[in-house]
Amino acid sequence: MRPGTDDQDLARALSVLHRQVALRYGAVAREAGLTLQQAELLCQLEPSAPSFGELARLLGCDKTNVTGLVDRLERRGLVRRAPDPADRRVSRATLTDEGREAGRRLREGFARVVAENCATLSASDRSELARLGSAAARALEERR
DSSP states (O other): OOOOHHHHHHHHHHHHHHHHHHHHHHHHHHHTTOOHHHHHHHHHTSSOOOBHHHHHHHHTSOHHHHHHHHHHHHHTTSEEEEEETTEEEEEEEEEOHHHHHHHHHHHHHHHHHHHHHTTTSOHHHHHHHHHHHHHHHHHHHHTO
């Protein structure tokens, strides 16, 4: 099945949106002294404590990448490893108090950047974009 024009337009719009969001999220992460990937990992740890395998799936990367990210964040005092109570072979990543605060600042910083950059959209357009963005994210996640 060949994608139609509407599908191509949607793919193009999502691609451009992804690039613009990643640029802004990356800038917020750099302000906090983090890479984009480190910031994403920190935000995935609130409120859960996923295993490294679960983090790899959530972040769309290899488990060895997660190990390196956790190592660097652990050295900075933002993350710690915790054993899985059901399986000692599995490690889970958890936030320290400092990591929880860093994640809060990241989310607030990104919300501020989004508010500034989307100020020209009406309240109803912002609400509709949030609704459609959530629906698109769910649809993509279900097909992964």
